Amino acid sequence: MNNQPIDTSIYSTISEAIQTEAARVLSAGEVTAIVGYAAGRRKGSAQPIIITDHDDAKKLIFTPACVNNLAVYLTKAKKEIPKTGKVGIVAKGCDLKALVGLMGESQLKHEDLYLIGIPCVGVLASTVQPATELTTETIASKCCECDAHLPTGCDFVPDVALPPPPQLEGKYPAEIARLEALAPAERWAYWKEQFAKCIKCYACRQVCPFCFCEQCLCDRNRPQMVETTPRPAGNTAWHIVRAMHLAGRCAGCAECERVCPMDIPLNLLNRKMAKELKELFDYEAGFEVNDRGPLTTYTEKDDQSFIK
Amino acid sequence: MKKYISQQNLNTLLDNLIAEGRRVVAPRMSAGIPLYEPLTSSTEMVTGLLPRRSAKEAFFPVCEELMSYEKEGQQVKLTDVDPARFPETVLVGVRPCDAVAIPVLDAVFSWDYKDEFFLERRRKTTIIGLACTTADDACFCTAVGLSPTETRGSDLFLTPLVGGGYAFESCSAKGEQLITNHKELFTGQTKAKTLPLAAPQTEKIDVKKVKGWLDEHFEDPLWDGVAVRCVGCGACAFVCPACHCFDIVDEGTEKAGKRRKSWDACGFWKFTHHASGHNPRDLQPKRYRNRIMHKFKYYNDKFGQTLCTGCGRCVRICPVGIDIKAIIDTIMNSEC
Ligand code: SF4
Ligand code: SF4
Numbered sequence: 001m002n003n004q005p006i007d008t009s010i011y012s013t014i015s016e017a018i019q020t021e022a023a024r025v026l027s028a029g030e031v032t033a034i035v036g037y038a039a040g041r042r043k044g045s046a047q048p049i050i051i052t053d054h055d056d057a058k059k060l061i062f063t064p065a066c067v068n069n070l071a072v073y074l075t076k077a078k079k080e081i082p083k084t085g086k087v088g089i090v091a092k093g094c095d096l097k098a099l100v101g102l103m104g105e106s107q108l109k110h111e112d113l114y115l116i117g118i119p120c121v122g123v124l125a126s127t128v129q130p131a132t133e134l135t136t137e138t139i140a141s142k143c144c145e146c147d148a149h150l151p152t153g154c155d156f157v158p159d160v161a162l163p164p165p166p167q168l169e170g171k172y173p174a175e176i177a178r179l180e181a182l183a184p185a186e187r188w189a190y191w192k193e194q195f196a197k198c199i200k201c202y203a204c205r206q207v208c209p210f211c212f213c214e215q216c217l218c219d220r221n222r223p224q225m226v227e228t229t230p231r232p233a234g235n236t237a238w239h240i241v242r243a244m245h246l247a248g249r250c251a252g253c254a255e256c257e258r259v260c261p262m263d264i265p266l267n268l269l270n271r272k273m274a275k276e277l278k279e280l281f282d283y284e285a286g287f288e289v290n291d292r293g294p295l296t297t298y299t300e301k302d303d304q305s306f307i308k
Numbered sequence: 309m310k311k312y313i314s315q316q317n318l319n320t321l322l323d324n325l326i327a328e329g330r331r332v333v334a335p336r337m338s339a340g341i342p343l344y345e346p347l348t349s350s351t352e353m354v355t356g357l358l359p360r361r362s363a364k365e366a367f368f369p370v371c372e373e374l375m376s377y378e379k380e381g382q383q384v385k386l387t388d389v390d391p392a393r394f395p396e397t398v399l400v401g402v403r404p405c406d407a408v409a410i411p412v413l414d415a416v417f418s419w420d421y422k423d424e425f426f427l428e429r430r431r432k433t434t435i436i437g438l439a440c441t442t443a444d445d446a447c448f449c450t451a452v453g454l455s456p457t458e459t460r461g462s463d464l465f466l467t468p469l470v471g472g473g474y475a476f477e478s479c480s481a482k483g484e485q486l487i488t489n490h491k492e493l494f495t496g497q498t499k500a501k502t503l504p505l506a507a508p509q510t511e512k513i514d515v516k517k518v519k520g521w522l523d524e525h526f527e528d529p530l531w532d533g534v535a536v537r538c539v540g541c542g543a544c545a546f547v548c549p550a551c552h553c554f555d556i557v558d559e560g561t562e563k564a565g566k567r568r569k570s571w572d573a574c575g576f577w578k579f580t581h582h583a584s585g586h587n588p589r590d591l592q593p594k595r596y597r598n599r600i601m602h603k604f605k606y607y608n609d610k611f612g613q614t615l616c617t618g619c620g621r622c623v624r625i626c627p628v629g630i631d632i633k634a635i636i637d638t639i640m641n642s643e644c
């Protein structure tokens with residue numbers, strides 16, 4: 001398909017609505033802080049910001065560069081962010097799924113949050129400069145298969161008419177099909193090459209809302225559980241641990257893949273796991289709080305065909 | 309008249325070096341991204357893209373073995389890695405912001421302890437720098453007193469010319485030697501103009517003023533303001549040409565294993581986590597403060613140099629948009 005511009009004209013109305021609402025709830029003392037996005041130094045860039053003063057509400061924006069899933073700041077792993085009182089958070093649909101997932105895992109309670117949901121047509125891919133226009137080619141892959149453009153269950157959603165989201169083909173289903181069709185040795189060769197690039201910077205873990213463990217197993221050295229050095233053995237172990245520990249929890253925000261400085265297609269593993277979860281347990285991340293995750297509960301209907 | 313080497317002669321040089329058994333490291337595509345890696349042929353070299361990781365890894369690898377151990381009965385056998393076995397290397401197509409970091413790193417690796425792993429590779433490597441023709445708005449070499457034609461750190465320096473090929477300039481005895489050894493490839497002369505070079509537009513950094521501020525502001529609200537959102541990964545340090553912290557671990561079983569050194573980063577919470585459980589840098593802003601302090605104050609106090617070449621990699625890569633240039637600008641423009 002040709003490169004087509006995507007209509008993001010609602011984003012300026014959304015920005016204004018966020019500013020007004022943030023100023024209102026901060027002034028009224030309904031929240032102690034708001035986690036949102038503000039402009040950065042580089043042209044078109046956006047970055048997370050935490051504001052506590054209603055005067056700062058004017059800094060809040062929403063643009064195609066607002067890629068971050070801010071849910072990570074509300075987890076217990078982010079000790080820097082005081083969790084006193086009710087905190088407001090700006091959340092796109094995919095981010096909201098993560099917040100809902102954290103509620104299901106008893107990490108967050110909706111009554112402690114003020115959810116500002118964003119009607120979203122998409123954000124930029126990590127491969128383009130922040131000032132790039134949003135088009136069918138510059139859009140993030142996750143947005144191509146998004147089913148969460150309009151969040152529900154939030155405390156506030158800017159009143160805008162969401163244009164029909166562009167119908168796009170995501171790269172993941174085709175890529176998963178391609179890998180599934182490979183012989184195991186070829187598939188292994190593919191992942192080996194990808195994992196070889198990993199430098200264990202753990203950006204993927206640090207941005208993941210579900211990686212809130214106080215001490216990641218992969219960091220342990222007394223005793224060492226997996227090799228911590230960035231070498232084939234430890235890298236592979238790390239990626240298996242990551243994929244398995246997020247199966248049935250990953251909300252699909254694809255932050256891990258976005259931030260990987262080595263462009264390792266981490267979300268492919270997540271999507272593959274999501275596909276398995278759907279097939280085996282009819283489970284999908286969504287907007288409904290579910291405190292019985294597919295891999296933490298047992299039912300007699302569970303697939304047992306693997307027991308031989 | 310400029311001294312000139314054609315693209316073809318450069319390729320011949322690299323292929324001859326490879327044929328002679330030299331390790332030739334250059335930017336090449338590796339599983340989808342440009343990285344400095346050993347070439348098997350000159351055609352693999354890509355010059356238009358900034359490698360995702362810097363050239364420091366030619367001297368200071370992501371991970372390397374320091375020694376190995378083996379236990380037999382009550383006997384433990386230790387085997388050192390012999391740096392004499394490191395290969396003679398030519399590192400080519402190096403960006404000025406990467407090349408200039410190497411002599412900056414010499415200071416720390418040959419200070420109180422002579423790091424043979426770094427220094428032996430350094431002795432055995434000839435660096436061929438390449439002027440930049442493209443920059444984006446994250447590049448700020450010009451702000452730290454460098455430029456897309458900075459030759460410091462390079463032994464031989466290439467500037468791309470209109471119509472192809474390069475003007476070359478020898479910058480050290482190693483560069484001279486390389487030319488002498490392959491003189492038939494370095495005989496060209498040309499009047500061709502240089503290609504339009506990159507010109508990063510950013511506010512200049514007054515390194516002295518920044519250091520002066522840092523001297524006085526170990527405690528300052530700025531740190532919380534800029535770094536409360538830092539998620540504590542190693543991305544900024546790992547892509548940086550000047551960051552050089554490393555960790556050493558023993559990996560293996562009780563019977564046999566290896567001692568390995570690998571990159572470490574001050575953004576990690578474990579970086580200063582004491583065995584007692586205490587952590588003097590318990591929160592992310594204190595860790596990020598160290599990043600700025602180390603680059604613009606401590607290294608300056610110790611070695612009179614700045615630990616940032618303005619390559620912009622950390623600016624581009626930070627998952628949460630922490631922009632070292634924006635922070636230094638804020639410091640520069642602060643009143644007290
Ligand atoms: S996945 Fe959906 S909600 Fe998330 S950024 Fe893309 S379009 Fe918006
Ligand atoms: S972000 Fe990428 S390079 Fe860093 S640890 Fe994760 S997979 Fe490895």
Ligand code: SF4
Nearest residue numbers: 548616617619620622
């Ligand atoms: S601090 Fe950032 S801009 Fe400066 S040299 Fe390191 S990676 Fe490049």
Ligand code: SF4
Nearest residue numbers: 538539541544575626
């Ligand atoms: S500044 Fe950015 S890249 Fe560096 S540790 Fe913090 S989040 Fe990671």
